[in-house]
Amino acid sequence: MMRTARRIILKAGHVLCGSELKIRTNMAVVVEDGTIKDITPFDKITEQTEFQLLDYSDLFLMPGLIDAHNHLSLDFSLPNYLERMADPLPALVLRAVNNMQADLLAGVTTSRCLGDKGFLDVECRNAIASGTIKGPRLVIAGKGIRSSAGHGFVGYPFDGPAMIRTAVRENIRQNADIIKFYITGTLPSSRGVDCFLSREEVSTIVDEAKRTGRRTAAHCIGGIGFDWCIDAGVDVIEHGYFLTEKQIDTLAQSSAKLVLTPSFFMSAKRIESMPEHLVEPHFRAAGMAKSSMQAIVRSGIPFALGTDGVHGQGAMAAEMSCLVELGASPSTALSAATSHGAAVCDLEKVTGSIDVGKAADLIGVKTNPFVDMETLTDIRCVIFNGEVMKE
Numbered sequence: 001m002m003r004t005a006r007r008i009i010l011k012a013g014h015v016l017c018g019s020e021l022k023i024r025t026n027m028a029v030v031v032e033d034g035t036i037k038d039i040t041p042f043d044k045i046t047e048q049t050e051f052q053l054l055d056y057s058d059l060f061l062m063p064g065l066i067d068a069h070n071h072l073s074l075d076f077s078l079p080n081y082l083e084r085m086a087d088p089l090p091a092l093v094l095r096a097v098n099n100m101q102a103d104l105l106a107g108v109t110t111s112r113c114l115g116d117k118g119f120l121d122v123e124c125r126n127a128i129a130s131g132t133i134k135g136p137r138l139v140i141a142g143k144g145i146r147s148s149a150g151h152g153f154v155g156y157p158f159d160g161p162a163m164i165r166t167a168v169r170e171n172i173r174q175n176a177d178i179i180k181f182y183i184t185g186t187l188p189s190s191r192g193v194d195c196f197l198s199r200e201e202v203s204t205i206v207d208e209a210k211r212t213g214r215r216t217a218a219h220c221i222g223g224i225g226f227d228w229c230i231d232a233g234v235d236v237i238e239h240g241y242f243l244t245e246k247q248i249d250t251l252a253q254s255s256a257k258l259v260l261t262p263s264f265f266m267s268a269k270r271i272e273s274m275p276e277h278l279v280e281p282h283f284r285a286a287g288m289a290k291s292s293m294q295a296i297v298r299s300g301i302p303f304a305l306g307t308d309g310v311h312g313q314g315a316m317a318a319e320m321s322c323l324v325e326l327g328a329s330p331s332t333a334l335s336a337a338t339s340h341g342a343a344v345c346d347l348e349k350v351t352g353s354i355d356v357g358k359a360a361d362l363i364g365v366k367t368n369p370f371v372d373m374e375t376l377t378d379i380r381c382v383i384f385n386g387e388v389m390k391e
């Protein structure tokens, strides 16, 4: 049941406050018109009859999750999920709406969508913002840009600076929030990491995007493509599966941000739906991807976290568990899925933590997530912009 309340008090047993996620007990989170107005011990609250009281005394309230790399109509649970990206557009739209609603109920209150078909993400974002349909806050990229040589089934092919410039402008005209491009594949070839765009094409993308204040995001696993992205001033590196120690250092010293999507190489579930021809190369590359991601975790550089097209209950929890398996502390994993996600979305003033002045994007779990990450597979309540989406 969905319910609107303009003024609510969330009575919480525990609240993970601020971007440092400091646990405070027996608290009240006061919400007005979707914004957090106060966070105070519950016993300091005097009678406030005009507020609706929601009792979450038995829960830990934490910030809503941010899936920092997603695609609305890509669904890894479907057999041959890549070919399914060629389904008719109406089918993709229906899938997208289902996926994003499942994500919202799974605690994802902001989703950064890195390319979809036919600008369906633009329509979804606008429909959510206007209240026509329910879904997380969407930050979207419109049509992902790739070369005709690759990579992938989600983006659209464009060759040469002139066509690339037109592609970026088409996205700007659709009011995309991010300009996304694919510079490498996801798996190394027998020759190493292929780079599918020229240096000139990369700087064309950055030039066009920056002039209208948009961030650029590169699907980039490593190789020379990574170096060119950093040189060109790309804002966000996506995946980074095969970065060398030297490239991790370069990243640490640059202003570029990083989004990790670890479960692709770490979850056995991913192999079940993987097209036959990818299984062997995936298996061959997994060890190297894991050690590179371990080096990233060890380096202490901040990163956000994304599912890359896994939806619903437990999807973000699985990514967080992978991080812990790679050596990250629960605290690092929780920050990656909340405040660092907000920073990558350019929304750190809006969401990503439970702070006065931010949107009331909160989720409730049964036990302390620092101690028991498994609790994140069972999201008990979801509040998005002060509206209860799941009780």
Ligand SMILES: [Zn+2]
Binding pocket: 069, 070, 071, 114, 308
């Ligand atoms: Zn992706």
